[in-house]
Amino acid sequence: MTNINIISEAQLAEVVASATQPLNIEGRGTKRGFGRPSLPLPTVSLAALSGVTAYEPAELVLDAKPGTTVADIARLLAAQNQELAFEPPDLGPLLGAAPDAGSIGGAIACNLAGPRRLKAGGARDHLLGFSAVSGRGEIFKAGGRVVKNVTGYDLCKLMAGSFGTLAIMTALSLKVLPAPEKTRTLLLLGLDHAAAWEAMTKALSSGHEVSAAAYVPAGLAAALQEERLGDGLTVTALRLEGTALSVADRMAALRALLGGRTEELHTANSRAFWRRIGDVAPFVGDARAVWRISAPPSGGVTLAQAVESIPGAEIYFDWGGGLAWAAVPDTGDAAAAVIRAAVAAAGGGHATLVRATDATRAAVPPFQPAPPPLAALEARIKNVFDPRGLFNPGRMWA
Amino acid sequence: MTLCMPAPDAAVIARRAAIAQVLRGLVPPANVITHEDALKAYDSDGLTAYRQPPMIVVLPETTAQVSAVLAYCTREGIKVVPRGAGTGLSGGALPLADGITLGLGKFNRILEIDFPNRCIRTQPGVTNLALTQGVAHAGFYYAPDPSSQIACTIGGNVAENSGGVHCLKYGVTSNNILGLEAVMIDGTVIRIGGKHVDAGGYDLLGIMTGSEGLLAVITEVTVRILPKPTTAKALLLGFPSNETAGACVSAVIAGGIIPAGMEMMDRPAIHAVENFVHAGYPLDVEAILIVELDGPASEVEELIARVEAIARTAGACYCRVSTTEAERLAFWSGRKNAFPAAGRISPDYYCMDGTIPRGALSKVLARMREMETRFGLAVANVFHAGDGNLHPLILYDANKPGELDRAEAFGAEILKLCVEVGGVLTGEHGVGVEKRDLMPVMFNDVDLAQQQHVKCAFDPQGLLNPGKVFPTLHRCAELGRMHVHGGKTAFADLPRF
Ligand SMILES: Cc1cc2nc3c(=O)[nH]c(=O)nc-3n(C[C@H](O)[C@H](O)[C@H](O)COP(=O)(O)OP(=O)(O)OC[C@H]3O[C@@H](n4cnc5c(N)ncnc54)[C@H](O)[C@@H]3O)c2cc1C
Numbered sequence: 001m002t003n004i005n006i007i008s009e010a011q012l013a014e015v016v017a018s019a020t021q022p023l024n025i026e027g028r029g030t031k032r033g034f035g036r037p038s039l040p041l042p043t044v045s046l047a048a049l050s051g052v053t054a055y056e057p058a059e060l061v062l063d064a065k066p067g068t069t070v071a072d073i074a075r076l077l078a079a080q081n082q083e084l085a086f087e088p089p090d091l092g093p094l095l096g097a098a099p100d101a102g103s104i105g106g107a108i109a110c111n112l113a114g115p116r117r118l119k120a121g122g123a124r125d126h127l128l129g130f131s132a133v134s135g136r137g138e139i140f141k142a143g144g145r146v147v148k149n150v151t152g153y154d155l156c157k158l159m160a161g162s163f164g165t166l167a168i169m170t171a172l173s174l175k176v177l178p179a180p181e182k183t184r185t186l187l188l189l190g191l192d193h194a195a196a197w198e199a200m201t202k203a204l205s206s207g208h209e210v211s212a213a214a215y216v217p218a219g220l221a222a223a224l225q226e227e228r229l230g231d232g233l234t235v236t237a238l239r240l241e242g243t244a245l246s247v248a249d250r251m252a253a254l255r256a257l258l259g260g261r262t263e264e265l266h267t268a269n270s271r272a273f274w275r276r277i278g279d280v281a282p283f284v285g286d287a288r289a290v291w292r293i294s295a296p297p298s299g300g301v302t303l304a305q306a307v308e309s310i311p312g313a314e315i316y317f318d319w320g321g322g323l324a325w326a327a328v329p330d331t332g333d334a335a336a337a338v339i340r341a342a343v344a345a346a347g348g349g350h351a352t353l354v355r356a357t358d359a360t361r362a363a364v365p366p367f368q369p370a371p372p373p374l375a376a377l378e379a380r381i382k383n384v385f386d387p388r389g390l391f392n393p394g395r396m397w398a
Numbered sequence: 399m400t401l402c403m404p405a406p407d408a409a410v411i412a413r414r415a416a417i418a419q420v421l422r423g424l425v426p427p428a429n430v431i432t433h434e435d436a437l438k439a440y441d442s443d444g445l446t447a448y449r450q451p452p453m454i455v456v457l458p459e460t461t462a463q464v465s466a467v468l469a470y471c472t473r474e475g476i477k478v479v480p481r482g483a484g485t486g487l488s489g490g491a492l493p494l495a496d497g498i499t500l501g502l503g504k505f506n507r508i509l510e511i512d513f514p515n516r517c518i519r520t521q522p523g524v525t526n527l528a529l530t531q532g533v534a535h536a537g538f539y540y541a542p543d544p545s546s547q548i549a550c551t552i553g554g555n556v557a558e559n560s561g562g563v564h565c566l567k568y569g570v571t572s573n574n575i576l577g578l579e580a581v582m583i584d585g586t587v588i589r590i591g592g593k594h595v596d597a598g599g600y601d602l603l604g605i606m607t608g609s610e611g612l613l614a615v616i617t618e619v620t621v622r623i624l625p626k627p628t629t630a631k632a633l634l635l636g637f638p639s640n641e642t643a644g645a646c647v648s649a650v651i652a653g654g655i656i657p658a659g660m661e662m663m664d665r666p667a668i669h670a671v672e673n674f675v676h677a678g679y680p681l682d683v684e685a686i687l688i689v690e691l692d693g694p695a696s697e698v699e700e701l702i703a704r705v706e707a708i709a710r711t712a713g714a715c716y717c718r719v720s721t722t723e724a725e726r727l728a729f730w731s732g733r734k735n736a737f738p739a740a741g742r743i744s745p746d747y748y749c750m751d752g753t754i755p756r757g758a759l760s761k762v763l764a765r766m767r768e769m770e771t772r773f774g775l776a777v778a779n780v781f782h783a784g785d786g787n788l789h790p791l792i793l794y795d796a797n798k799p800g801e802l803d804r805a806e807a808f809g810a811e812i813l814k815l816c817v818e819v820g821g822v823l824t825g826e827h828g829v830g831v832e833k834r835d836l837m838p839v840m841f842n843d844v845d846l847a848q849q850q851h852v853k854c855a856f857d858p859q860g861l862l863n864p865g866k867v868f869p870t871l872h873r874c875a876e877l878g879r880m881h882v883h884g885g886k887t888a889f890a891d892l893p894r895f
């Protein structure tokens with residue numbers, strides 16, 4: 001199928017306005033396998049519409065075109081001791097693509113966020129403004145370049161998580177933040193599910209400003225490639241960030257609060273650990289289907305038990321138990337029924353099939369089906385951005 | 399100044415008694431208000447320059463009643479204006495002569511406090527402060543803290559995406575809510591999100607937040623709560639000029655520090671406040687900054703020292719660090735009473751709310767001084783300096799002919815300046831009717847049409863809070879056929895209703 005390489009906003013508007021058939025929309029194509037399988041249609045690629053157009057460290061704002069890689073942006077920010085605080089994960093390797101290849105447009109459009117989500121917010125919270133081309137072939141903008149802004153509807157929120165189905169972003173303004181000076185992680189080893197939840201809840205309810213909290217069962221701990229985990233124990237990990245003195249003090253306080261058998265990861269080791277958690281390293285390179293589940297943190301134990309009762313399935317948790325990654329055999333419905341029932345039993349939320357074969361993703365709705373009134377509203381929203389149904393047909397819903 | 403609102407529908411007004419009768423069958427009869435005197439209490443919100451008694455006030459008590467009222471209004475083509483506590487500063491809850499004001503005041507219960515999931519499920523009429531009070535015993539709080547927090551409702555906060563002095567570090571309303579229940583104008587009840595993070599599907603939670611009562615009526619909110627920081631300390635800094643104070647703000651941020659709050663006041667504001675609450679502010683400076691650091695004790699100590707050093711380098715001529723909680727609160731008492739203090743030095747004041755890039759602070763202040771001369775009115779400035787959100791208070795006397803008009807023209811000029819330097823028209827108070835006609839300064843016709851398309855997806859008949867936010871009303875069908883060339887619609891000269 002043809003590939004249409006976009007090099008300017010005006011060209012994109014022209015392409016859309018004159019389109020005679022629907023289009024697949026992609027940034028750098030690293031998440032092609034996420035969502036329903038794409039249809040054989042011409043693909044509009046934003047890869048060449050790239051580059052950082054402005055970066056003002058003192059204003060905490062960076063403007064980029066959608067095809068810029070997240071990795072390039074991260075390098076630029078790191079030189080000023082800043083970062084994208086939502087820790088955009090790199091799901092490329094999980095989905096069979098190269099590492100560090102994903103675009104910023106794609107990261108925002110998929111609304112993905114890493115371990116710091118529970119403290120710093122998600123991708124949705126860091127998009128300050130954008131320009132885009134709607135399905136009418138019109139160029140429009142929304143938001144701005146400042147954090148405090150309530151001028152008009154917050155269309156940035158709709159862009160984040162719309163998987164290219166509403167409008168094609170051509171320029172983004174992002175909120176950036178100072179990177180923490182120090183990072184350390186406390187590892188509690190050998191806690192069972194219930195004890196792990198108690199520890200994470202205690203830590204997150206304390207004043208110690210825990211910026212990430214994960215639980216990895218024994219079977220998966222080895223995949224985190226951290227020698228201190230070693231001997232087949234579960235790992236409950238809690239991250240502290242801030243100034244050196246503060247991190248040291250809080251680490252001592254946290255250890256006193258939680259006790260038990262502990263280890264610590266410092267600086268680079270801590271960073272590598274959380275990257276693997278966020279990038280779903282435990283499930284890279286195997287053939288199973290992978291689910292991403294958002295549910296109330298307290299429902300995590302129920303969820304874990306449900307998934308672990310499926311033969312060949314494994315699960316681990318981030319966001320203090322509020323986010324689960326589960327790998328299940330890619331057969332039948334890839335355990336969709338079991339998992340979605342478990343999410344309901346855990347107090348509601350959503351389960352998204354992030355990785356599976358084309359056949360499975362065509363048969364099982366990858367995105368959690370919404371109740372009828374919400375689904376109807378979402379369809380109307382789709383229609384007011386893209387009335388001709390041009391963008392990514394079938395990507396989110398059949 | 400007279401405000402252009404959509405022409406009232408005489409046919410609807412003529413049926414007022416019959417409509418009230420029907421409504422008395424849908425909600426407890428005592429909750430339908432039609433008496434002229436009683437309606438007066440609802441004739442404006444915090445933007446008191448504009449007043450209009452509503453046709454009828456309805457105070458439903460349950461989601462089912464809200465649904466029944468809205469379904470009836472849709473069938474009969476009656477306009478509806480949602481209302482929380484009426485503290486809004488942009489006229490978002492300004493009633494319509496032919497519309498029902500739907501008050502959420504009876505939705506005043508916290509429904510559930512869930513500590514393991516660190517959230518509160520609440521009805522929308524609960525005040526912002528009551529949420530924090532409801533969980534304070536366990537060491538938690540709800541972070542966004544608008545200065546109006548004793549009065550404003552969480553429903554109103556969601557509708558306006560309100561901020562507060564601590565949102566520099568902790569975010570505004572949209573960063574702190576997890577779920578909503580809302581009723582669409584046709585009576586359909588929707589539930590968005592819950593106790594989990596990221597609602598899933600299109601971010602309806604995000605688009606509802608800050609929608610100023612134009613998309614749906616909020617009947618339940620789930621908010622995130624945070625553990626209270628173990629320590630909080632504040633610095634009170636004085637500067638010989640606005641430029642040096644502005645430079646200090648930028649230097650703190652550039653130094654990698656995000657304080658919990660960083661507030662600035664200029665000389666007129668300092669004097670007004672000091673005479674009123676005696677907060678202990680220095681009077682021989684041109685500007686003060688209050689910088690608050692919170693979190694673990696050792697970090698607070700370390701950062702206080704760093705901010706102090708940065709301030710000295712930037713040229714601070716006064717520096718005091720709070721040594722007790724009482725002293726810290728005294729620093730804030732001045733800032734939190736800035737609006738009433740302005741009310742004491744001037745018969746009336748008009749509060750603006752633009753946001754600018756931090757770096758443009760001193761330039762914008764200098765331009766404002768020029769404007770003071772031109773408009774013949776004085777300004778006292780308070781701002782959320784850390785995030786560039788200005789609150790110039792334009793001092794005027796409504797009893798002097800022409801002063802209100804001049805104040806409004808001055809305000810409009812300030813907001814245009816905000817946009818000119820790369821900022822926006824409103825940081826937290828909303829567009830409402832106040833900045834409605836300025837929207838084209840920031841957005842072209844296509845931008846605005848795309849937003850109105852979103853309105854159509856929720857409210858195709860345009861019955862929910864019409865006349866707010868958008869400078870022109872388009873019927874949804876006509877919007878669909880609109881042709882746009884180079885950012886201008888074919889209806890560019892369409893009359894503003
Ligand atoms: C002295 C003072 C200080 C203030 N300080 C701040 C501040 O620091 N930060 C800040 O952000 N704001 C501030 N404000 C503005 C105001 O308090 C906020 O905008 C607040 O959120 C409004 O809440 P409310 O309940 O009074 O809403 P209202 O004024 O009643 O309504 C505001 C808007 O929300 C809509 N609405 C209300 N409830 C609902 C609902 N349940 N469903 C759908 N729509 C609804 C209305 O239609 C209207 O458009 C201040 C106001 C005053 C008077």
